[in-house]
Amino acid sequence: MPITFSGKELLQIINELVSIPSPSGYTDQIIDHIAVFLDRLGISYVRNRKGALIATVPGRDSDHHRLVTAHVDTLGAMVKEIKADGRLRLTMIGGSRWAHVEGEYCKIFTADDNTFTGTILMHQSSVHVYKDASTAERNQANMEVRLDAKVESADDVRALGIQVGDFVAFDPRVEILPTGFIKSRHLDDKASAGVLMYLLQEMQENQEELRHTTHFLFSNYEEIGFGGNSNIPEEVVEYLAVDMGAIGDGQTTDEFTVSICAMDSTGPYNARLRQHLVNLAEKNKIGYKVDIYPFYGSDASAALRAGHDIVHGLVGPGIDASHAFERTHVDSLVNTAKLVYHYLLSDLS
Numbered sequence: 001m002p003i004t005f006s007g008k009e010l011l012q013i014i015n016e017l018v019s020i021p022s023p024s025g026y027t028d029q030i031i032d033h034i035a036v037f038l039d040r041l042g043i044s045y046v047r048n049r050k051g052a053l054i055a056t057v058p059g060r061d062s063d064h065h066r067l068v069t070a071h072v073d074t075l076g077a078m079v080k081e082i083k084a085d086g087r088l089r090l091t092m093i094g095g096s097r098w099a100h101v102e103g104e105y106c107k108i109f110t111a112d113d114n115t116f117t118g119t120i121l122m123h124q125s126s127v128h129v130y131k132d133a134s135t136a137e138r139n140q141a142n143m144e145v146r147l148d149a150k151v152e153s154a155d156d157v158r159a160l161g162i163q164v165g166d167f168v169a170f171d172p173r174v175e176i177l178p179t180g181f182i183k184s185r186h187l188d189d190k191a192s193a194g195v196l197m198y199l200l201q202e203m204q205e206n207q208e209e210l211r212h213t214t215h216f217l218f219s220n221y222e223e224i225g226f227g228g229n230s231n232i233p234e235e236v237v238e239y240l241a242v243d244m245g246a247i248g249d250g251q252t253t254d255e256f257t258v259s260i261c262a263m264d265s266t267g268p269y270n271a272r273l274r275q276h277l278v279n280l281a282e283k284n285k286i287g288y289k290v291d292i293y294p295f296y297g298s299d300a301s302a303a304l305r306a307g308h309d310i311v312h313g314l315v316g317p318g319i320d321a322s323h324a325f326e327r328t329h330v331d332s333l334v335n336t337a338k339l340v341y342h343y344l345l346s347d348l349s
Helices: 007-018 028-041 154-159 187-205 271-283 299-305 330-344
Strands: 045-047 053-057 059-071 076-082 088-093 105-109 115-122 143-147 167-170 181-183 210-219 236-242 258-264 288-292 311-319 327-329
Touching: 007 028, 007 181, 007 187, 007 330, 028 045, 028 053, 028 187, 053 187, 059 187, 059 299, 059 330, 076 154, 088 167, 105 143, 181 330, 187 210, 187 236, 187 311, 187 327, 187 330, 210 330, 236 299, 236 330, 258 271, 258 330, 271 288, 271 311, 271 330, 299 311, 311 327, 311 330, 327 330
Parallel strands: 059 210, 059 236, 236 311, 258 288
Antiparallel strands: 045 053, 053 210, 076 088, 076 167, 088 143, 105 115, 105 167, 115 143, 181 327, 258 311
């Protein structure tokens, strides 16, 4: 029987994902979480050497495969320097902007598996001390972590086990609101990963048969450019990335529909697959928008750059304020889930 789409359950899956720290390079915990989820469903999977997880669901056609991916790595940071006064200087992992993390709580993960908390602040934060508190540039030189520990020197910090190279995760501050909105850091791309997990759960429980054998890749290095560019079986014909749709001036994408990408900074996506997705949305009365993302690249485009001979596409929920304080609505998540669902039951484009 066709699956129903529970926005409440989908939001809960996403809430769990965004609550697990996973900056690029530090993703074992979230991959383990997905593995437990798939074990419960009885879905087989493997992990590649990069640490990503690939689940495979057999379909009626086992000669022509599909691959659908979402990434679970996020923006984050790494300890660049331990300052003489016991503060930490950071370097960014991925495309964050310093202004987007000012005042944010964070966690520092040490090599000996300890965790410390802190706050990312301007060095010149105190308006009672620094005349340029409001005008100083938000950059690597001026931003620092104030540790929630009694430290007054670099030696005090090192005594805690904190070292250069330790990973730093930003607090997601997730909230699910009665209006249907979810606001959180890292909805890029844990919202889409939650969509895929939800679909796997519902299709398994309802014994849905996919049209083609399909691989579900939960990639873990997308934010730095090479998440889904490997471990693509030769039988894969179509590759669909499920990633956020970007909202802003000149964009058609919104927080209530599924965004179908026509082109991003890497060039056009496959026109035939894009039209197939549009046709599916219109046939099944799914709210959608077609858009172009000017400063964007997906795992699908990374796969093409790596030399894979595939048809590639990109869809996803509309995410406001991408790479900053993100937000979307349950309607966009459900529309994305519906489009990917009907795509999985359809013939190749």
